Amino acid sequence: MGARATACACALVLLLANVSGARSSAHAYARASFYATNDAAIVAAGREGMFASANANDGTTDDARAGAWIDARARVSDGRAYVRLDGVTFERSERVARAGGAGQGATGLVEIVTFERGDASAIGVVDEVSGRRRFCCDAKMKSDGVCGSSDVGRVIVREDVGEDGTSTGPRRAEVWFDGDDVTARSDVEAVRVRKTGMYHVWFVICDPDHAGVTVSGRTMWKNPNGYLPGAKTALLPFYGFATMAYLGLGFAWTLAHVGHWRHVLGLHNCITAVLALSMTESAVWYFDYANFNATGYRPYVFTMVAVLLGSLRATLSRALVLTVSMGYGVVRPTLGGMSAKVISLGICYLCSAAVKDVVEHVGSVDDLRPGARLFLVLPISVFETVFLLWIFSSLSRTLTQLALRRQTQKLALYRAFTNALALSAALSVVWLAYEMWFKSTDMIDEKWESVWMLSAFWNVLSFGLLAVMCFLWKPSGASSQYAYSELTNGDITEDSWWSELVAPADGGEFANGKSPHNGAKSSRVMNSAKKSRAMRDFSLDDDDDSTRDLEMEMGKIE
Incomplete structure (x- = not known):
């Protein structure tokens, strides 16, 4: 178990060491390289779901410079949605810069194209011969009328004009290298989001001599109510409601806990710990989302705390359900030798969940690709399956023991819990x-x-x-009725139940505990059946405590 924990911890540390900046609305670039396509070099600078600006008709220009659209002092939830370039810098090699020559004016062009996914077809044209998309206008396309003379050497972008006279479709900005300068820097400008959709930003170069250019800087993506990405906007109010719900549940649980503190069991303390952790996790997530909705950044420490609390909460919740299913505090006083197995499974699940959550929430702006997500989800799915099978097998054993001992109150409690767990499992399967x-x-x-x-x-x-x-196991004056207690001879009242099991087929009755026919043989059959049933009841727990319980149960049956 120690080796597994060490390996998981090392893997998590290595993963965190290679994670980039923890930002959601700020897409950062550190000397990112362009990749070559048919006739252009492109950097896919980012993609995010964006909601349309609530102030689409306020008279502000589409490409606003240092105005109200990009004023850092403006309110975050001001209804404005835009994609902003924050001084993106492009760098070319010294050789290419010298080839341009000093004092020659513009010697290299980088275009920045912002578009909604539905407008992607308006960028470039499909070559009729090869069937491949070409992005840049050349002399042949000009002669064919595909693009104008001013578009030669530039990206082909077809902009439509709306009914109000404003241009729609992809938006294009240009950044020029001057003379023999090695670097070129974009102005700080913003492109308004006019319609809701998935938006992309591309940096495109049509000049093959500049294909080796690198890009540094960042773009900021703002929705009408803040910097939260559109896919996560609803999570801010969700975690706010979740925090309030946990506070309400925690308040009710605390009242019951304090009011019946003399009857508090060890299981109650476990539920309290999980409830407190769940409440803390929801609150931390809420403040984490609220922080970067207002600033556009997610601090490493704050996000890591939220992520690890979530992973720990998920692990302890499953461990709690498992221990309750095994009858801890009700059928058995301790888990005995099974504790190590439960802890080992919990550690493996915690490591897998932590790695997945860290990759999803820390340093990842774009959504994960399907292949990467499958790689992260697969180990968790395996451990989830182990938890599920172990929980239901333990529940089956616990219900059998309670029925055998005729502990009706505990049996009713566990039947209600089993029904809730079965409903939860069914909903999980449907949702999966x-x-x-x-x-x-x-x-x-x-x-x-x-x-x-x-x-x-x-x-x-x-x-x-x-x-x-919390409802089923709430602290009360009757809590002691559900607590574990040693078996006494008076507790074992299943003789009549077993008598029915081995009763003669003709309906003959037992008298004074003996059968009218061959009573000694029937008594041996009944005892043998009891022992076999006891063996089945305890066979799922391969530990010393279960062996002792088996011997005690068989001794009392005899």
Whole structure:
């Protein structure tokens, strides 16, 4: 177990060491290289779901410079949505710069194209011969009338004009290298988001001599209510409501805990710990989202705390359900030798969940690609399956033991818990099927506005199951009735139950504990059946405590 924990911790440290800046609305570039296409060199500078500006008719120009659109003092939730260039710098090699010559004016061009996914077809043209898309205008295209004479050497962008006279479709900005300068810097300007959609920013070079240019700087993406990406905007109010819900549940639990502190069991303390952790996690997530909605940045420490709290909460919640299913505090006083197995499974799940959450939330601006997401989700799915099988097998054993001992109050409690857990499992299966359908039919992020629900559902389900456990195991004056107690001869009242099991087929009755026919043989059959049943009841726990319990149970049966 120690080796596994060390390996997981090392893997997490190595992963964090290679994570870039923890930003959601700021897309940063550090000497990013262009990649070659058919006739152009392109950098895919970012993509995000954006909501349309609420002030689309305020008279501000589409490309505003140092005005109200990009004023750092403006309110964050001012209804304006835009993509802003914050001094993006392009750098070319000394050889290419010298070839341009000093004092020769503009000697190299980089174009910045901002477009909504639905307008992607307005960039470039499809070559009729090769069937491949070409992005740059050349002399032949000019002669064919595909582009104008002023467009030669530039990206082909077809801009439409709306009914109000404003241009729609992709927006283009130009950055020129001057003379023999090695670097060229864009002005600080913003492009208004006029319609809701998935937006992309490309840096494009049509001159093959400048294909080796690198880019540094950043772009800022702002939605009407702040810097939260469109796919995460709904998570801010969601975590606000979740925090309030956990506070309400925690307040009710605290009242019951304080009012019946004399009857508090060890299981109650475990539920309290999970509830407190869940409440803290929701609050930290809320403040994390609120912070970078206002600033556009996510501090490493704050985000890491939220991520690791979420992973720890998920792990402890599953461990709590497992220990309750095993009858901790009700059927058995301790987990005995099973504690090490539960802890090992919990550590493996914690490491897998932490790595996945860190990659998704820290240093990742764009959504993960399907292949990377599958690689991260696969280990968690395996451990989830182990938890699920172990939980239901333990529940089956616990229900059997309670039925055998005729502990009706505890049996009713666990039956209610089993029903809640079965409903939770059924909802999980249905939602997993929905997630698979959602992701398989949304390979290009057309449903980005609904992505937040995929993760929110699991938080709602976790809260619901925790609320059920708080209700079923709430501290009260009757809590001692559900606590574990040593078996006494008076507790074992299953003789009549077993008598029915081995009763003669003709309905003959036992008298004084003996059968009318061959009573000694029937008694041996009954005892053998009891021992076999006891063996089955305890066979799932391969530890010393279970062996002692088995011997005690068989001794009392005899």
